Amino acid sequence: xxxxVAGNAEQFKHSFREEARExxxxxxxxxxxxxxxxxxxxxxxxxxxxxxxxxxxxxMFGFERLAAFTHNLETAFDEVRNGRLAITAELIDLTLSxxxxxxxxxxxxxxxxxxxxxACCEQILAQVRKLAGLPAALPAAHSPAxxxxxxxxxxxxxxxxxxxxxxxxxxxxxxxxxxxxxLLRELSQxxxxxxxxxxxxxxxxxxxxxxRCYVTWEMVLATxxxxxxxxxxxxxxxxxxxxxxxxxxxxxxxxxxxxxxAALAExxxxxxxxxxxxxPDTATSLRVPAAKLDQFVDLVGELVxxxxxxxxxxxxxxxxxxxxxxxxxxxxxSALRENSMNIRMxxxxxxxxxxxxxxxxxxRDLGKNVELTIEGAETELDKTVIEQLGDPLMHxxxxxxxxxxxPPAVRxxxxxxxxxxxxxxxxxxxxxxxxxxxxxxxxIDAAAVRGRAVEKGLIAADAELSESETYALLFQPGFxxxxxxxxxxxxxxxxDVVRQKVDSLRGTIDVASKPGAGTxxxxxxxxTLAIIDxxxxxxxxxxxxxxxxxxxxxxxxxxxxIARANGKHVANVRGEIVPYIRxxxxxxxxxxxxxxxxxxxxxxxxxxxxxxxxxxxGDCQTVIKNxxxxxxxxxxxxxxxxxxxxxxxxxxxxxxxxxxxxxLGAEGQRARAAPHRGAARQPSQPAVRAH
Numbered sequence: 001x002x003x004x005v006a007g008n009a010e011q012f013k014h015s016f017r018e019e020a021r022e023x024x025x026x027x028x029x030x031x032x033x034x035x036x037x038x039x040x041x042x043x044x045x046x047x048x049x050x051x052x053x054x055x056x057x058x059x060m061f062g063f064e065r066l067a068a069f070t071h072n073l074e075t076a077f078d079e080v081r082n083g084r085l086a087i088t089a090e091l092i093d094l095t096l097s098x099x100x101x102x103x104x105x106x107x108x109x110x111x112x113x114x115x116x117x118x119a120c121c122e123q124i125l126a127q128v129r130k131l132a133g134l135p136a137a138l139p140a141a142h143s144p145a146x147x148x149x150x151x152x153x154x155x156x157x158x159x160x161x162x163x164x165x166x167x168x169x170x171x172x173x174x175x176x177x178x179x180x181x182x183l184l185r186e187l188s189q190x191x192x193x194x195x196x197x198x199x200x201x202x203x204x205x206x207x208x209x210x211x212r213c214y215v216t217w218e219m220v221l222a223t224x225x226x227x228x229x230x231x232x233x234x235x236x237x238x239x240x241x242x243x244x245x246x247x248x249x250x251x252x253x254x255x256x257x258x259x260x261x262a263a264l265a266e267x268x269x270x271x272x273x274x275x276x277x278x279x280p281d282t283a284t285s286l287r288v289p290a291a292k293l294d295q296f297v298d299l300v301g302e303l304v305x306x307x308x309x310x311x312x313x314x315x316x317x318x319x320x321x322x323x324x325x326x327x328x329x330x331x332x333x334s335a336l337r338e339n340s341m342n343i344r345m346x347x348x349x350x351x352x353x354x355x356x357x358x359x360x361x362x363x364r365d366l367g368k369n370v371e372l373t374i375e376g377a378e379t380e381l382d383k384t385v386i387e388q389l390g391d392p393l394m395h396x397x398x399x400x401x402x403x404x405x406x407p408p409a410v411r412x413x414x415x416x417x418x419x420x421x422x423x424x425x426x427x428x429x430x431x432x433x434x435x436x437x438x439x440x441x442x443x444i445d446a447a448a449v450r451g452r453a454v455e456k457g458l459i460a461a462d463a464e465l466s467e468s469e470t471y472a473l474l475f476q477p478g479f480x481x482x483x484x485x486x487x488x489x490x491x492x493x494x495x496d497v498v499r500q501k502v503d504s505l506r507g508t509i510d511v512a513s514k515p516g517a518g519t520x521x522x523x524x525x526x527x528t529l530a531i532i533d534x535x536x537x538x539x540x541x542x543x544x545x546x547x548x549x550x551x552x553x554x555x556x557x558x559x560x561x562i563a564r565a566n567g568k569h570v571a572n573v574r575g576e577i578v579p580y581i582r583x584x585x586x587x588x589x590x591x592x593x594x595x596x597x598x599x600x601x602x603x604x605x606x607x608x609x610x611x612x613x614x615x616x617x618g619d620c621q622t623v624i625k626n627x628x629x630x631x632x633x634x635x636x637x638x639x640x641x642x643x644x645x646x647x648x649x650x651x652x653x654x655x656x657x658x659x660x661x662x663x664l665g666a667e668g669q670r671a672r673a674a675p676h677r678g679a680a681r682q683p684s685q686p687a688v689r690a691h
Contacts, residue, residue, distance in 0.1 A: 016061045016236060020106055023050050024099055025353055031092050031099075032356045036371075038087035047095075048077045053232045054102065056186040061178075061236070065116075066105040072125050073098055076132040085132050093364075094131070096357065098124050160191065160222045161247060163230065168216040168242035175211060178237060184217065186233050191223030216242075290383070293343065300340045301531055301623040305642050307333040308620065312644030337531055337621060344384070344528065348426050348435070349377035351386055355397055359422060362401045369408055369419040370401060379426035381433045382528040385505055389435070389525075392498040396437040396521050397422060399495065404441030404519050414516065416440070432507075433527055438520035444513040446470050452479070466666065471511040475499035506638040508655055524655065526638070534622040534641075536649065537600065537613040539583045540591035543649040545622050545641060546611065550602050550654050554616055557597040571599055571610060580610030581661045602654045609658050624651060636660050 027050045034043050051074040059067035073095060079085035101124065104116035129135065165187075169180045187193055195217060202214040221230070227245060234243055307329055314326035352374050363370040400422055405411075408418040423438040446467065453459045453473045465473075473479055477496045498521075502509055507525040526532075534545035555573055557580075565571070570579050580599055583589070599610040624639040631637070638653040 013061050016057055016063075017106055019236060020054055020058070021103075022350070023054055024103055024106075025350055026050060027099055028096065028357045029353045031095055032360055034087055035089065035092050035360070041081070044077065044080050044087070048074065048081055049229060049232055051077060052229065053235055056183075056233055057236045059182060059186070063105065066102060069098070069105065069121055069125070070102060072128060075134065076128050079132045079134070088131070091128070091131055094124055094127050096360075098128070160224055163221045163223070163227075164244075164246040164248060165219040165221060165230070166216070166242070166244040166246075167219065167234070169213050169237065170240040171212040171214060173237065173240060174213050180213065180215075180217075180237075183233055183237070184219070187219070187221060187230070190225045190229060190233075191221050193222075194220045293383075297340050297344060297531075300337055303333055304337055304531060304621045304623050305644075308642075308644035309646070310644075334621065341382075341528055341531060344382050345380040346383045346386055347378050347380050348386060348389075351389055351393070352377050352424050352426075354390070355393065355424065358394060358397060359401070362398065366401060367407065368401065368405055370405060371419055371421055373421055373423045374425070375423065376426035379428060379433060381426075381525065385433075385525055385528075388501055388505060389523075392501040392523065393424075393435070393437065395495065395498050397424075400437060400439040400441065400519065404439045404443070406442050428527070429524070432524050434522055434524055436520055436522040438518060440518040443515040443517055443519055444471065444474075444511075445515070449473055468511070471513070474511075475509070503635075506653065508659070532622050532624065532651075534620050534651065535600065536617040536620045536643070537598070537611075538615045538617055539587070539613050540589045542587070542589060543617070543643065543647065544583065544613070545620065545649050545651045546600055546602065546654065547651075548619060550604070552601045552603055552608065555599050555601065555610075557599050557612055559595060573599075573601065573608075573610075576608070578608050578610050580612050581657060582612040584612070584614075586657070586661065604655050604658045606658050606662070609654070611652075611654070611657070622651060 027047060030043050030046045030050070034040065034047070037043065051070050055067045055070040055074055058064075058070065076085065076091075077095075080087060080091075085091075097120075101116045101121050108115055167180070167183075169178075173180060184193075184195060196219070198216045198218060199214070201216065202208065208214075223230075227247075230245055231238070231243075234241065307326075310326050311330060314323045317323075356372050359370055359372040362368075405420040405422075406414070406416075411420065412418055421440050423436070425434075425436045425438070427434050449470055450459070450465065450473075453476075454461050456479065458473060458476060458479070459465065475495045475498065479495070499509065502523055502525070505525050507523055510522040510524065511519070512522070513519040533548040535548055535551055537544050537546060555571070557571060561571060569582065570577050572578075578599075578601060584591070584593065594614050598613050598616050600613060600616070601608055601610050620641075620643075622641045625641060627634065627637065627640055635656045636653055637650045638656075639651045640648050641651060643649055
């Protein structure tokens with residue numbers, strides 16, 4: 001039992017850490033918004049409530065040092081709420097530094113996590129006290145005296161309001177390592193609290209389990225705090241208790257003594273047939289470990305593969321009963337697949353919000369004025385993709401801050417606003433999501449990039465490069481145009497990290513730049529890395545899958561159509577000339593070409609393109625399997641899938657296929673135009689496109 005209790009306590013500490021990490025991100029966002037809007041009392045309230053929640057819940061789950069440290073910050077922001085302390089840049093910087101220390105205290109004990117610096121913590125608190133005009137040492141957040149102080153003096157300024165509070169913790173709360181008395185102590189710090197413990201649910205001694213909680217509490221609180229502040233006290237146990245908050249009507253407001261007497265005389269009774277400690281069915285969300293979710297999606301993927309085999313088997317047999325069962329299982333599998341994919345989809349807001357702090361700190365260090373704007377924060381994509389976006393976005397922002405954005409004096413001389421802008425945006429595009437980092441800085445100096453590449457031996461001095469090939473040099477390992485190495489950039493590592501991450505996510509990079517006006521780097525990434533809807537096609541004996549979300553239509557290609565094109569790879573589709581790529585030629589498949597072929601028309605960044613195949617076999621639910629590290633440089637293939645008959649089909653990436661065909665065509669034209677010159681050395685090209 002001791003081991004079970006200890007295990008449960010660790011589980012709930014883990015839950016607290018997860019919740020606290022989210023609160024810290026929200027706190028950083030609120031503080032940075034306050035930096036330009038110091039009079040917004042709603043933002044001040046958000047900061048105060050966040051600190052208050054971390055403090056109270058931290059003490060409850062055994063993070064005493066974290067709670068004591070946060071208590072000092074909370075007191076300072078209480079001074080701000082009451083108008084006795086002004087919001088200044090210094091206070092915000094100190095609080096941001098304090099959040100770094102809180103985050104370190106939160107992660108103490110985790111492998112590789114940096115420990116909080118006690119000297120730094122004390123220095124931060126000393127500066128905060130000095131700013132707030134507070135005593136040299138504030139009292140501890142929690143006194144070791146009585147856990148609940150009845151009728152304590154209110155600590156908040158403003159008109160008082162009285163609340164009736166019914167608190168019935170789940171009987172298993174003690175097994176989780178939670179002490180409900182600490183919650184009551186936290187509540188008492190909000191105002192004058194009168195408490196009555198009800199023993200109505202305590203069973204006879206022979207049935208009593210000493211490790212369970214049978215007590216409920218009826219309380220009356222006189223406070224200036226609002227309902228949100230009261231509920232924040234119980235935020236980490238709200239799903240495991242029965243909690244009722246009822247404001248006392250102003251027109252019949254009795255005294256605290258009367259309310260206490262009423263609470264003593266009329267204890268709240270539970271509905272018939274239900275004990276007061278039963279947990280109400282009010283939970284609207286459930287935290288699930290990521291590993292369990294990944295395992296669930298993997299099992300769904302295996303089910304999709306087995307269902308494809310069943311459909312294949314049913315199609316070969318003339319058995320109506322098997323066909324009906326196969327169709328029903330296909331319907332259920334499809335619904336399960338959609339639901340499992342939706343569970344994995346998360347909004348990108350949290351990832352975007354993290355960079356407000358990065359932009360704020362870098363702007364201060366570089367002596368630049370920069371604001372971060374965000375668009376499309378509610379755009380959803382696979383959690384696995386989101387988890388790997390942090391590093392590439394960080395490097396793109398750092399590169400914009402250091403290389404792209406000019407100092408205020410230079411911007412003013414060029415007729416620009418002294419404050420520069422970095423714009424983070426996200427939007428859906430078919431089966432992909434487009435994530436862009438744009439700045440209004442000086443743009444990319446293509447000549448400087450080319451000169452640096454020649455200097456480093458990446459290209460020959462007489463090499464002819466297109467704009468996209470020039471921009472692709474930025475993503476080469478060790479490439480940098482910086483004259484000297486700084487703390488921010490100059491080692492040529494950041495953009496290489498971006499390329500590697502985007503490649504591993506089967507994405508592409510689109511660079512658009514205009515001298516003097518700024519640069520935009522857009523990452524095109526798949527919505528999910530697990531299962532997609534696809535169209536199964538064949539070329540000779542090989543099968544391929546094209547993503548269904550990008551496919552517009554299918555048209556026939558006859559020998560007469562080919563003859564009318566005079567050898568060019570274009571087709572007339574209802575009056576529109578559409579270029580196409582013959583997959584047979586592109587993949588060097590040496591089998592006889594059928595008289596009637598099919599063109600799959602796909603929407604790409606280059607416009608509408610066609611892919612010529614022998615036959616369209618139908619749509620399929622495709623479980624994406626990685627090809628392994630030996631095929632990591634094969635850009636035009638995004639993975640493979642197992643078909644119902646057990647064979648393997650490659651999943652094609654239409655965007656990279658088009659880019660690969662255009663690159664090969666451009667190289668062929670250059671070779672024909674300059675046959676007398678030796679082949680210039682060209683860098684290996686990541687999937688980069690220029691505007």
